[in-house]
Amino acid sequence: MKIELQCPMPQLDFEVITLGHGSGGILTNKLLESGVFKLLSNDLLDEKHDGAVFNASGKMAFSTDSYVISPIFFPGGNIGELAVNGTVNDLSMCGAIPAYLSLSFIIEEGLSMKDFWQILVSIKFACERAGVQIVTGDTKVVEKGKGDKIFINTSGIGTVHPKAEIHIKRLEVGDKIIVSGNIATHGMAIMSVREGLEFESTILSDTCPLNHTIKSLLDEFGTDIHLLRDPTRGGVATVLNEIARDSKTGINIHQKAIPVIEEVASACELLGLDPLYVANEGVFLAIVKADIADSFLHSLKKLDFGKDAAIIGEVVAEHQGQVILTSKIGGKRVVNMLVGEQLPRIC
């Protein structure tokens, strides 16, 4: 998507970010005034105060994430849209409708203005796609060699959907575990770039905003959705382990049911990785009441980013705190949390 063509880079005095752009002084002001504020403009941001002020009522969700992904431009996206989608999705997992994001940059001296602008434009379009606004921000610059191009923190606020009652304590034996799409795609997209792997077609990151999909599901299924989680770092295996541990239930999953696109599966095999541990960005896990599972799946399959959804397991009374996988050939094994670090700086 050559969306940056719609937002041509403004005339700037510098070709790269310098320490002065993080001074808080005239260069910081010039950078912001030359195009950043205009690009991301909305009533709250335009106030340019130390924070944004808005009206709120009811149950709110608040989430934060720092993004340190390398490379900053990757197949299927870049760190800018990832930072928007990631926090939008974290809020969605709380059953919230994301509304406002903060945006904070830590830039390594020397980042090209062109790269910075491209990231900003991606942020703008990701915000529009998700229906959220950047309302407050911060820009810091560190010396060459004290950072790595750009790190981005986004924090976000949203109102919890009136029908949402998402909580680990709501898990019941018999609940079904649904994954919203093909797993391990984001991790393998990054890994294949880093390792210089080539496949018939490029594996693209699945980064996307899940909030509209989640909202539709909450509208329809409300409190029958017991838990939502996005299996980012550590993958599906780690998140299911956290859920089993914190809910004190057992979890069974079925390898045959877990959707993985063929190229991703091959790449994982080549590199000796288990897709269950590979990071996702545009996938969520929903744990729902057993008797709505089929209609939940039916609805999800018709929604954005849900066409490959599948029921992959269930909550059981046995083996509390453990995740047990039934393999394709029928064997059973314990699935633990990710040990060590498989793919550093995946998000």
Added chain:
Amino acid sequence: MKIELQCPMPQLDFEVITLGHGSGGILTNKLLESGVFKLLSNDLLDEKHDGAVFNASGKMAFSTDSYVISPIFFPGGNIGELAVNGTVNDLSMCGAIPAYLSLSFIIEEGLSMKDFWQILVSIKFACERAGVQIVTGDTKVVEKGKGDKIFINTSGIGTVHPKAEIHIKRLEVGDKIIVSGNIATHGMAIMSVREGLEFESTILSDTCPLNHTIKSLLDEFGTDIHLLRDPTRGGVATVLNEIARDSKTGINIHQKAIPVIEEVASACELLGLDPLYVANEGVFLAIVKADIADSFLHSLKKLDFGKDAAIIGEVVAEHQGQVILTSKIGGKRVVNMLVGEQLPRIC
């Protein structure tokens, strides 16, 4: 303050932070469960979801800042308490009562667990002092040489004080400009460590939470307080320039009235720096209605961190968008925004 003695470091398997601690897997979990969650424990954080959920109503403020200060331990504080106080103060400048903070780390591989723990303990005590809670967080680790020990982002939420009506548009000709304390202290504390300067007594950073002081002033003076800003990066000169520009008023300040402690003034002279451009962390500027200025000052002087407060200038109809300083010997000069970068990574 040897506050870390009250919170002894838990037994950890590692002496330094490794990439695995940012994996989202078992090491991340171990690190958090071994002491971090317990240290910062509160009802919202203890939920350990992707975000925190709480009830809100009315006008809210939302702010963010990433802290990249170097060195991470400095005379008078460390990056942990700075990150809490800084965001608490940004919210206070919006007229808000800070309530909830997010906490996000970007750690360079190899940071000692001891340093990390000391920073965490400082965060805990800074939160208690300010009366805020860490409710959600994130931990990322980057390779050695791709960061610098630790960067911290805090974002914060608070409810706007019912009597607050802080807005750049409220500035009126005749309004008085009050500074809450001695300026340039934080910047010179950092600078003196970096330059290896020695003075009779060590210059300490002024980092502190201003929220209780601001709340008392809002209780007493309400809408007669027109604007609040904290002159951090770029110092008093830069913030006053932003105010003059955005309000389309003129600003006069009087050098004789600006409080600077003697050692800081000497250090500035030695290094050829103007205290007006040096960063502050525990100081705010208040622009108030002229006829309450004296009683505002009187009250502020009795509050925490306000004893050295002074009226330093006024809003005028002339020279719109400009800040004019009357020097100690009576000359007048234009004070511009900070040009270039004086002290990189000051906050």
